[in-house]
Amino acid sequence: MEIRKGKYRHFKGNEYEVIGTARHSETLEEMVVYKALYGEGGLWVRPASMWNETVERDGKTYQRFEFIG
Numbered sequence: 018m019e020i021r022k023g024k025y026r027h028f029k030g031n032e033y034e035v036i037g038t039a040r041h042s043e044t045l046e047e048m049v050v051y052k053a054l055y056g057e058g059g060l061w062v063r064p065a066s067m068w069n070e071t072v073e074r075d076g077k078t079y080q081r082f083e084f085i086g
Contacts, residue, residue: 020035020038020049020065020068020069021035021084022034022035022036022037023035023084023085023086024054024084024085024086025051025082025083025084025085026082026083026085027081027082028072028074028079028080028081028082028083031053031054031055032054032055032085033051033052033053033054033061033082034051034052034054035049035050035051036050036051036052036060037050038050038065039062046064046065046066047064047065047066048062048063048064048065049062049063049064049065049068050062051063067081068081068082069081069082
């Protein structure tokens with residue numbers, strides 16, 4: 018699944034902006050580079066495989082991050 022640049026909502030409610038993707042320098046694993054759109058607005062990375070995961074919470078299944086524009 019391609020990870021598009023833009024705004025996403027985490028299943029817990031916070032919003033983030035994907036800046037782009039990058040490769041880990043040692044493992045070459047694809048990583049998502051993103052920025053929090055709340056608080057200090059920190060810059061983060063997460064493995065792309067985790068970005069696209071579904072998670073289960075309170076008996077319901079969610080996309081970890083949902084594209085919102």
